Amino acid sequence: MALTLISTVTVGSGGAASIDFNSISGSFTDLLMVYSIRASSTNGGLRIKVNGSTSNLSTRLLYGTGASVSPATDTTYIGTSNNSNQTASVFGNGNFYISNYAGSNAKSFTVDMVDENNAATPVNEWITGGRFNSSTAITSLSLFNDASANFAQYSTATLYGITKGSSGGVTVS
């Protein structure tokens, strides 16, 4: 099966400081994390950890606000989820794709995400490219808030494993 559900995390009442996927099997080719997140603070910035660390990470971002488009660079910042100042019951959505996560080369990833609001602003759409510059296999992924705030109840994230292969018939040359 090319797409395998690994795990889903749903934040309960009281919120959560992070969403963590640990002990990720190395049996897949790539990983896809799909999430829906709202911060319990006015800062909806979203960051990522790999293998429990913020080391060896770099990101390049492009974001549009509805009024302008801007570039940015960072280490662990991947975009913005919805925050507590934005329309109630709205959660920012995104997906994070990392290729060859269990291999011995540096790992590259892409992120698409958006936070949305009934008002014209603030809203942000993000396209992010990143790299985990390590030969170590990825065994855990964590999302956390830029201001160390909690994620709100009902925030969710789901991790899928993508497995390459051949179904027969399609040629590669």
Added chain:
Amino acid sequence: MASAMVALATTTLGSTASSVTFGSIPATYRDLRLVVDVINTSSSNQTNIQLNADTGANYYRVIMASQAATGATTTAASGTSIVCMGWSAPENTVRTIMTADFLDASATDKHKHLLLRSAHTNEVDSVAARWASTSAITSIKLYPDSSTFAAGSTFSLYGIVSA
């Protein structure tokens, strides 16, 4: 329960290659997803896509990019291929990842649209493209402008089944 996403073909280059082509793609799948993790063997290389061996000026694309030296940029153009990676800051021998979705790939009543994301340490690209053909997609070719893909580069194609 049958899977909605099927792994169709994959390759990891054992040596350098000037192109990689997925051929004999069946019309069974509504959409296709291509995942590429490559290094080019020289600098100043953009990577391109051609479909069904069409080398005519039948490709249209809009690119939005964040690039280390020039910031946020965008452009729209037509040509004989779709530039899918390294538009304004070619890969320059660093590892680049790309995911590309080919929407309604098997349809014969519409032009084909592609949505691509690619990234390396100096650039992130978002590309929306159109192949001006109503033919179903039966082959996908990727190639750098010059030189080759390095050994170890991986290419995987998946089919998405409609309900």
